[in-house]
Amino acid sequence: MTIIFYVYAILGTSFFGEISPPEYFGDIFLSFVTLFQIFTLESWASGIFRPIFIEEPLSWIYFITFIVIATFIMINLIVGEIVNNAQKISDDIEEETKEIKEDTSEISELRKEIREIKEMLQKQS
Amino acid sequence: MTIIFYVYAILGTSFFGEISPPEYFGDIFLSFVTLFQIFTLESWASGIFRPIFIEEPLSWIYFITFIVIATFIMINLIVGEIVNNAQKISDDIEEETKEIKEDTSEISELRKEIREIKEMLQKQS
Amino acid sequence: MTIIFYVYAILGTSFFGEISPPEYFGDIFLSFVTLFQIFTLESWASGIFRPIFIEEPLSWIYFITFIVIATFIMINLIVGEIVNNAQKISDDIEEETKEIKEDTSEISELRKEIREIKEMLQKQS
């Protein structure tokens, strides 16, 4: 995430530093603040992107890829947090089923021994 | 998702191409960019919809259905990702319970054999 | 959800119909459109709420309760969809564990019978 912000901050400063108002992409630090604003989707188009879009028709690549990548990472972090927690919950169950399986795997051996007993008894009679 | 964007881009260009400022629905490509902005819910009403709404009172159908459909698809993708991961986690458990069931299904047969042994012993005595 | 929208549309039309610009709360239908805009959180404060807030200092109750209730319902719908799907996944496992439990509940009876056999054999010898 930090890398994405860093790369886009450098790109933004060099691409739009002179086209857009200096408070948006004037230096690396201002670009970071602006990228945070874009990340929250606040006035990213009406305030920042549209005025640049008129000057530089290819700027949509910068803005739309940043939003898609940043929100994709964010969504995956949240999904990942939920899935990790679900994994932990299921680990308790899985551990118990493993112990049960160890027990029940003896059942077929039990059956063999019982068959042996039966045979012994059949010989006796 | 791409289809939804495509259909709405074509509709938007033909419906609002002349009512709204040309940078919004001037051509198919600009409509795509505008739909992405609407999808992020950024100034969709204050910037894009309200000025068109004054000219064309039925335009709410276009904007509101697009937002409802696009966000619905987005939410379902995220929910689907979570549910798929939960499914994978539970598959491990389910596989083990199946093996356990194979073992435990022998228990009733075990019982039959033990009863036979008992009967044999009862005859002996 | 529809009820919440309906109640707030009626309240909004009667409360703010004359304070705010007519395109926001002019009639029930316009209130519905405005509430949808507020629901998407688009310019709800800067565009709609703040100008009304200056006229009517209690209007924050209307806007903030609507946003809290509407987003709360929305979040619960999404959480509910995820939980329902998780429930369906676990139902498969639960069904199998029930069948396993039926099998394993015979184990204690098995043990009783084996003890009887042992006693019979002890008497024999």
Place this chain on the structure above:
Amino acid sequence: MTIIFYVYAILGTSFFGEISPPEYFGDIFLSFVTLFQIFTLESWASGIFRPIFIEEPLSWIYFITFIVIATFIMINLIVGEIVNNAQKISDDIEEETKEIKEDTSEISELRKEIREIKEMLQKQS
């Protein structure tokens, strides 16, 4: 959450009470309303933060930490709700697996007894 809002309302009122327009951070109550607006991410940058940022270059710390903390808490509440529900669902399964484990833990004792029977029969013959 309430504490975060309270702390930031006090800080905001004392820091920005005189720099920003009085309707934003004029008193504690107005700061609460403004923080709710920032929490919904509505015009937080274009409307509230950017004008203050020009006057007070360190104000980004206040706004960005508030957004990060508040949305982090919100996301965790939602993730927590999902995980709690998943926990409840798995508790039913876990309870049943515990009962099954109690049953299957008898299997090894069963085996011992069957071995004893076998030995007794071997002595007999």
